[in-house]
Amino acid sequence: MxxxxxxxxxxxxxxxxxxxxxxxxxxxxxxxxxxxxxxxxxxxxxxxxxxxxxxxxxxxxxxxxxxxxTEAVLNSELWHRQAESLGWSQAQADTMHWAERGHLHYDGTVYYQMDPDDPRAKGRTVSRARVTALITAGLLECDGRYVTPTQDGHAASRAWVAARPDPARTESAHLRPLLGGEEEARRRRHETAPAAPSHAAPGDGPAEQLTLFATKLRPRQPRPRRPRGTPATPPPGPVLFTVASGHAIPEG
Ligand SMILES: [Zn+2]
The missing domain is CATH 3.30.160 (Double Stranded RNA Binding Domain)
Structure with a gap:
């Protein structure tokens, strides 16, 4: 050698x-x-x-x-597409950031951002709608006191930080799940209609790549529990994103 x-x-x-x-x-x-x-x-x-x-x-x-x-993939075009598709406002990105650090808490009534300098003090309240949108998109989960990122959420945050897309000016309550992520797969399974032919045949380039990659990122995890007051089903009218075609297709 x-x-x-x-x-x-x-x-x-x-x-x-x-x-x-x-x-x-x-x-x-x-x-x-x-x-x-x-x-x-x-x-x-x-x-x-x-x-x-x-x-x-x-x-x-x-x-x-x-x-x-490995993390090298963070620089790839795939991650840029991933980050762009999230459509987060700066406040939503900040909320994910605090959740990543374990600083997003729930006291049974309100979500708040813990003050790391004074863990016993209750920090700033975080908008319920904002947290709920992230939970509904399968990016955050609330388990008792802690609101933490799901595996989808971790991947989404890493894509966001790596690609630094422009934040949305208007905050949306209907966020897109992670492309190729667990929540997207769950919604597909729950779509009753057997119709809706996919543009992406199995084994087709980018879509398959995304799926494979998302699978690699995620060790098995139990389904997130939902906090009280959170709708058990996704709100009507989310937009699904087909990677292969690049077109947004309204659901339904
Ligand atoms: Zn090698």
Missing amino acids: PGTLTSIDGLPDSVTITPLTLRDDAYAALCLPCGGGGQFAPIQTYRGEWARPDAYMAARLHAERHARD
């Missing part, structure tokens, strides 16, 4: 290729994470005239697979 490896254009530092012979007719694609992080492990070797481009392509595909499994 070569001691020093130089990074190669188009590849992250953790994945590279190296010649195996002086004649340049054999190459290996190598990966650091697959070597346990301490050394590069060969993932594939190629021989012959096209050894170098073949190894390069293999390394690229391999690196992309890793990227999908």
Whole structure:
């Protein structure tokens, strides 16, 4: 195994290729994470005239697979689309932020933002409509005193922070669930009509990617419990977003 490896254009530092012979007719694609992080492990070797481009392509595909499994994916176009689709106001984004930090609480009557400097004091009240919209979209869940992000909510927040879309000027009470997320899947299952042919056939590019990715992000979790006074069913008329077509389709 070569001691020093130089990074190669188009590849992250953790994945590279190296010649195996002086004649340049054999190459290996190598990966650091697959070597346990301490050394590069060969993932594939190629021989012959096209050894170098073949190894390069293999390394690229391999690196992309890793990227999908890690935070690197935050920079991808997918996450920008994800963030844009959320349609949060700044106040809704702030509410998600406080929930992420464990500072969004519920006392059985009102939601409030805990003051981290004085945990015993009750901080600023947060609009019930705002929290309810986020809960209904499957982004927050209320469990007793704590209002915390669901797995969808965590993913949505990360997309929002990474992509920094312009916040909506008018706050909507009917927020879109996470694209390809758990709540979206739940709503699909609950749609009674067996009609509504999907534009995205299973195995079709971006939609499938989104689904796969969302699945990877989410370990199994119990369904969120809903606080008192929250509608058990989503409000009428949410808009579903079909990724493959890019068109918003009014539900119904
Ligand atoms: Zn690897």
